[in-house]
Structures are given as structure tokens and as C-alpha cells.
Amino acid sequence: MADPKGFLNHGREVAESRPVEERVKDWNEVYVPGSLLPIISKQASRCMDCGIPFCHNGCPLGNLIPEWNDFAYREDWQAASERLHATNNFPEFTGRLCPAPCESACVLGINQPAVTIKNVEVSIIDKAWETGSVAPQAPERLSGKTVAVIGSGPAGLAAAQQLTRAGHTVAVYERADRIGGLLRYGIPEFKMEKRHINRRIEQMRAEGTKFRTGVEIGRDLDAAKLRKRYDAVVIAAGATTARDLPVPGRDLDGIHQAMEYLPLSNKVQEGDYVAPPITAEGKHVVVIGGGDTGADCVGTAHRQGAASVTQLEIMPRPGEDRAPHQPWPTFPMLYKVTSAHEEGGERVYSVSTTHFEGDEDGRVRSLHLIEVEFVDGKLTQKPGTERVIPAQLVTLAMGFTGTDQDNGMVGQFGLDLDERGNIARDADYETNVPGVFVAGDAGRGQSLIVWAIAEGRSAARGVDKFLTGVSSLPRPVRPTDRSLVV
Ligand SMILES: Cc1cc2nc3c(=O)[nH]c(=O)nc-3n(C[C@H](O)[C@H](O)[C@H](O)COP(=O)(O)OP(=O)(O)OC[C@H]3O[C@@H](n4cnc5c(N)ncnc54)[C@H](O)[C@@H]3O)c2cc1C
Numbered sequence: 001m002a003d004p005k006g007f008l009n010h011g012r013e014v015a016e017s018r019p020v021e022e023r024v025k026d027w028n029e030v031y032v033p034g035s036l037l038p039i040i041s042k043q044a045s046r047c048m049d050c051g052i053p054f055c056h057n058g059c060p061l062g063n064l065i066p067e068w069n070d071f072a073y074r075e076d077w078q079a080a081s082e083r084l085h086a087t088n089n090f091p092e093f094t095g096r097l098c099p100a101p102c103e104s105a106c107v108l109g110i111n112q113p114a115v116t117i118k119n120v121e122v123s124i125i126d127k128a129w130e131t132g133s134v135a136p137q138a139p140e141r142l143s144g145k146t147v148a149v150i151g152s153g154p155a156g157l158a159a160a161q162q163l164t165r166a167g168h169t170v171a172v173y174e175r176a177d178r179i180g181g182l183l184r185y186g187i188p189e190f191k192m193e194k195r196h197i198n199r200r201i202e203q204m205r206a207e208g209t210k211f212r213t214g215v216e217i218g219r220d221l222d223a224a225k226l227r228k229r230y231d232a233v234v235i236a237a238g239a240t241t242a243r244d245l246p247v248p249g250r251d252l253d254g255i256h257q258a259m260e261y262l263p264l265s266n267k268v269q270e271g272d273y274v275a276p277p278i279t280a281e282g283k284h285v286v287v288i289g290g291g292d293t294g295a296d297c298v299g300t301a302h303r304q305g306a307a308s309v310t311q312l313e314i315m316p317r318p319g320e321d322r323a324p325h326q327p328w329p330t331f332p333m334l335y336k337v338t339s340a341h342e343e344g345g346e347r348v349y350s351v352s353t354t355h356f357e358g359d360e361d362g363r364v365r366s367l368h369l370i371e372v373e374f375v376d377g378k379l380t381q382k383p384g385t386e387r388v389i390p391a392q393l394v395t396l397a398m399g400f401t402g403t404d405q406d407n408g409m410v411g412q413f414g415l416d417l418d419e420r421g422n423i424a425r426d427a428d429y430e431t432n433v434p435g436v437f438v439a440g441d442a443g444r445g446q447s448l449i450v451w452a453i454a455e456g457r458s459a460a461r462g463v464d465k466f467l468t469g470v471s472s473l474p475r476p477v478r479p480t481d482r483s484l485v486v
């Protein structure tokens with residue numbers, strides 16, 4: 001155990017953010033570089049090393065949290081990094097981007113602020129990279145088996161790394177021009193600088209994983225042919241089909257899916273554009289959807305110099321404390337102030353968009369909304385509450401309905417879908433097509449990075465077993481696991 005009195009002697013402290021007026025002028029991560037390390041050992045000492053560490057169950061990866069807290073407290077960064085990597089291929093992603101369901105399940109959180117697990121995680125891995133202790137782990141011998149991974153988001157990367165290290169020859173196919181999935185083109189630089197992905201890709205290349213960008217399976221390469229070429233296939237193609245808003249005026253210029261807007265800004269940071277082809281500069285921006293994707297649009301619009309930013313959410317504003325039906329250690333729906341919300345803008349809850357109005361050039365000019373409330377369990381419009389707000393750029397961030405079915409991949413493989421429209425799989429992540437596996441959002445539906453990594457690791461075990469008859473690779477989660485959390 002770290003320090004038996006740590007939680008009595010120290011309160012919770014988290015990473016310090018840069019002042020808003022400074023950070024909205026650039027795209028770097030919002031945190032003060034180096035601010036965590038001086039406080040992190042004390043923070044790790046607050047861990048009580050509980051007899052039953054509920055945080056393990058809160059984390060979909062089953063991260064060995066009390067063990068690495070103890071090492072972080074003792075400043076044994078090498079041992080802490082080894083424990084962290086035992087369950088997580090990419091802690092620098094989760095340590096920056098995870099909503100930390102582990103902290104909702106922390107026992108200290110019953111009557112005190114939880115241990116800042118996510119900050120400890122990112123400190124350990126940043127220190128490990130800084131000291132050069134994250135080395136490639138090439139396999140000692142090759143199995144002679146080949147695996148194609150479709151999609152290079154966190155699920156595909158985790159599956160590829162596990163399988164490469166198990167000795168299989170792995171090629172990752174990605175339709176985009178760069179590797180990383182939503183980590184690369186979706187999540188803005190100010191939440192995670194892309195150098196963290198590049199570093200991992202270099203490690204994976206050195207281990208032997210091959211990457212093929214600009215190849216869309218189904219469109220550029222027939223899926224059935226791919227299956228014949230490889231001994232096994234892992235589909236990690238994400239759930240990229242966005243939910244739309246079919247109301248009058250939807251086809252006006254200036255109304256875009258969030259994922260048409262956000263990647264352009266990522267591409268500016270990559271040096272592909274001088275200025276983004278769709279920009280919020282000088283415009284009244286409305287973001288429809290109150291989740292993570294919406295918050296990313298808000299932060300991006302601030303940095304592009306929007307005249308105003310309004311975020312609309314159809315559901316009521318969540319409470320600031322746990323609701324009775326979301327007791328500890330479940331992951332509660334709470335009112336969240338993300339870094340993007342700290343930077344300004346207005347958030348409007350319990351409203352629904354009825355239609356858009358345009359100007360004579362066919363560009364969106366305003367958005368009409370109406371308040372809604374639950375009546376007999378159904379969201380119902382409140383008569384007389386209509387109003388109009390200015391809108392010159394609208395982004396739709398209302399979630400995703402499943403994996404892309406337009407490119408022909410699903411049909412060419414002959415895959416079954418489940419009742420939610422995701423690619424169906426069994427307990428070993430194998431689809432109805434022998435030797436074809438599925439991991440991450442493509443099988444689970446829109447979810448989180450931590451689940452994608454956990455599924456990629458688990459599917460790798462299924463593939464390894466399929467190829468060799470047995471597997472010693474870990475399986476953190478089953479496809480049906482929802483556990484206590486999101
Ligand atoms: C804007 C945004 C912000 C988010 N922020 C967070 C956050 O802060 N924290 C968090 O935990 N989660 C967040 N999420 C969710 C998280 O990013 C996803 O759950 C996660 O990336 C899913 O990983 P994946 O590997 O399954 O799929 P993806 O990351 O979607 O990767 C799938 C990849 O497959 C490729 N592909 C698809 N079809 C083909 C094909 N036929 N051939 C070749 N390649 C193909 C795609 O181009 C893509 O690169 C966010 C999501 C969005 C949209």
C-alpha cells in the first residue's frame with residue numbers, strides 16, 4: 001500500500017490547466033506542461049489499496065490501479081510503467097482522453113474526492129516515454145500466420161500490437177491518409193497532441209506491424225479477396241455512420257456533420273491546409289448535441305474565432321451529484337464542464353431544433369428551437385416556447401448509428417449484424433464468417449477509447465486461439481460486458 005495515511009493528509013489535486021485566454025490562441029494540450037509530476041506521488045499516496053479494488057472493475061481494461069499507484073508513490077517509474085502496460089497498450093491515450101469510470105468506482109469516492117487515477121496514469125506513461133523506457137517488443141519467433149486488421153483506431157491498433165507481439169505477421173489497412181482513427185481525425189489536438197500517436201506507430205513499426213493507408217476495404221480492395229489472402233481478419237472499422245437531423249432546412253449550406261468539420265481542423269494541424277475549408281471564424285456557431293463530440297466542436301470553434309458558440313442538448317441538464325438510481329460505484333451521468341466549456345459559449349438544455357432558415361444564397365442564417373420536457377416518459381414539445389437563434393455554422397453531434405455499410409465491406413464478407421446494427425460476434429469476437437473477427441465500435445457501437453483498446457486486446461486473443469489452437473494473450477472484456485460503467 002502506498003501511504004496508509006495518504007488520503008487523510010492530502011486532498012485531491014488535478015492537472016493544472018493553462019489560462020483560457022492563452023490556450024484558445026493555440027492548439028496545444030490545455031494542461032500546463034510538467035505541472036503533474038511534482039504533485040503526483042502525493043496524489044498516488046491517497047490510494048487505500050482496498051481489499052476489493054472496485055476501480056479494477058470500473059476500468060474496462062482491468063488496469064492494476066492500486067499496484068501502479070504504489071509504484072508512483074515510491075517514484076519507481078519503471079515498475080509503474082511495466083504494471084500499466086500489463087493491461088493497457090496505450091495509456092497515453094486513455095490517460096488524456098478517458099472519462100475515468102475507474103474514479104467513479106474508487107472506494108475513497110464514497111465520502112471523499114476519488115483518487116486522481118487518470119492523472120497518475122498519464123504521469124507514469126509520460127515519464128516512461130521521457131526516460132526512454134517504452135521500447136519496441138518484437139516477437140522472439142514468428143508463427144508464419146498472417147492477419148489483416150481493418151481500421152487503425154484504438155481497437156485496431158491494440159489488436160495489431162497484441163497479435164504482432166504474439167508472433168503473427170500483421171498488416172493494418174486504413175482508408176484515411178494517416179493512422180489513428182478518431183484519435184487522429186476527430187479528437188482535437190488540444191485534447192491530445194498527435195505526436196503521442198506518431199510515437200506509438202513508430203514503436204509498432206519497429207515491432208513488425210505493417211501499415212497500409214489510403215486503402216478502403218470494400219471499395220479499393222474486395223473484402224472476400226482480403227479474407228483469402230490472410231489467415232485471419234480483424235474488423236476494427238469503427239461506427240462512423242452519423243445520426244442526422246431530418247428537419248426543414250437541413251440541406252442549407254453551413255450545416256455539417258461534426259465529423260465533416262472536426263477532421264479539417266486536425267488536417268490544418270497536420271500541415272495539409274493553411275486554413276480549414278469549413279471555419280467558425282466570425283460566425284455564430286450552433287452545435288447540436290451535448291456529448292464529447294459536441295464539446296470538441298465547441299473548443300474548435302473558439303480557437304477558430306467564432307463570434308458566439310451555443311451548444312444545444314435535447315435532454316435535461318444532468319445533476320451535479322449522483323442521482324439515487326446511479327449509486328456508487330456506477331458511472332453516473334453528471335453535469336460535466338470540459339475544458340472546451342471553460343473557454344466560453346452557452347449551453348442550452350431541454351430544447352429540440354424544429355427547422356433552419358437560410359438567406360437568399362442558400363446559407364443557413366438561423367435555427368428555430370422549442371423547449372421539450374418528459375411527459376409520461378416521452379419527450380414532448382412545450383407549446384409557446386419556440387425561439388430563434390442566429391446560426392451561420394451548425395454542426396451536428398448527435399451520435400453514430402453503426403459501422404459504414406456504403407463501401408460494400410459488410411456485404412462482401414457476408415457479415416451478420418446484431419439487432420442494434422453492429423457487426424455480430426460470439427464470445428471470442430468471431431463473426432459468423434470463420435476467421436473474421438470484430439472489435440471496438442464496429443461491434444460494440446459508439447463507445448469509448450478504453451473499451452476499444454480492451455476489445456482490441458480481447459479480439460487478439462480470439463484470433464490467436466483461432467490460428468494456433470491456444471492463446472496466452474489476455475481477454476480483459478467479453479463482447480457483452482457493459483460492467484458497472486458506460
Ligand atoms: C469527435 C469525437 C470525440 C471523441 N472523444 C472521446 C474522448 O474524449 N474519450 C473517449 O474515450 N472516447 C471519445 N470518442 C469515442 C472514441 O473516439 C471511439 O469510441 C473510438 O475511437 C473507437 O475506436 P475504434 O478503433 O473502434 O474505431 P475508430 O477510432 O472509429 O477507427 C476506425 C477506423 O477504421 C477506418 N475504416 C473504416 N472502414 C474502413 C474500411 N472499410 N477500410 C479501411 N479502413 C476503414 C476508419 O477510417 C477509422 O480510421 C470520441 C468520438 C468522437 C467522434
Ligand code: SF4
Pocket residue numbers: 058059060061063065094095098099100101102103117118121450
Ligand atoms: S483507462 Fe480509464 S478507466 Fe482505466 S484506469 Fe485509465 S482512466 Fe481509469
